[in-house]
Amino acid sequence: MKAVVLLSGGMDSATCLAIAKSEGREIAALTVDYGQRHQVEVERARAVARAAGVRDHRVVPLDLRIFGGSALTAAIPVPKGQPPGRGEIPPTYVPARNTIFLALALGLAEVVQASEIFIGVTAVDYSGYPDCRPEFVEAFARLAAVATRAAVEGSPPAIRAPLLRLGKADIVRRGVELGVDYGLTHSCYDPAAGGLACGRCDACALRRKGFVEAGVADPTRYSGA
């Protein structure tokens, strides 16, 4: 059975890839090079795919800086040391990013005849992005059920989000069990030259919390540490 796995180069999607592999899926990995501030994650995605023995890894250039509207794709500062308040959507939110990524994954799934699409979203220790919530994943699955040739023929791909209800520590534990090398992954939204993590943005904060709570050594080097 074939699966498309959305792979950002971060720890969640690397874990998601390991889960898909552990279920015996043949993988087509998909990374979107969207002009993100933390461009280094695209290279990390390549390393993660290589380490997992993925032979079909497509990196699609799609420059979302044409739209802007996010701290990751425009000249808007990345907040440091101030986690978003409850119900607040931080400026690192990229408009419709996961809708766009899943739409591309749906196209690739149709071409490679994959029966599943994996996306590493979580709605537990997360930044409050609307497109990481269960209702978003469910709505996309309902869209996928009518959108493609496969859908018309009665076999739309399932949308799998195996981390959706896991906290960051659970994700780390699951990944360590499955042999994920988190040293290859990158989370920081605002890395220094060379990809060194800032240690203070939301993505760094969530990552650090995960490793601490899981009791696992964090292989990341942080510039502030």
Added chain:
Amino acid sequence: MKAVVLLSGGMDSATCLAIAKSEGREIAALTVDYGQRHQVEVERARAVARAAGVRDHRVVPLDLRIFGGSALTAAIPVPKGQPPGRGEIPPTYVPARNTIFLALALGLAEVVQASEIFIGVTAVDYSGYPDCRPEFVEAFARLAAVATRAAVEGSPPAIRAPLLRLGKADIVRRGVELGVDYGLTHSCYDPAAGGLACGRCDACALRRKGFVEAGVADPTRYSGA
């Protein structure tokens, strides 16, 4: 009120743009340069936007030849003189194209704070593409209602498909009423050098039928005519 209009350079999206304008909308037009065989349509989209006085027209490069899987994005022949059978999806179908286009439009709508997204799909005189059907448009609207910051804040964009239940002749009549210059538009999937329409692919066949049935002179030059 602002609206994002998906603009391909074909007759349907040009009509759709004219409808949005006739309703007094301020327009942000979006064209995807996806590596399509009929690349000329991107230039036609620019001409249509210019003629309509659209000041915000974004052309997003997104090379879907990375996926292939369609006569429009891979070395697969475009069928000529043989309309698809009932319920058959022809090889010119591009996997998940309208899902991808609407996902991009959703991102742009969020950034420019548009309250509507217009897409010129029709499910009457059409090629049987799954992502032109009413159930697809409805499922995307339900996705848009949970996917973005605007959705969380209670004002997701509406998905407008004003041509959905119009035949090609009705589209031509409506466009002529609204002053659309169809001479600027391009439909052919497999044009000769210079953009000359083949006259025999599904897109040409549907276009010709529309003008004949509407009793309007077709400004298109066809290579076979």
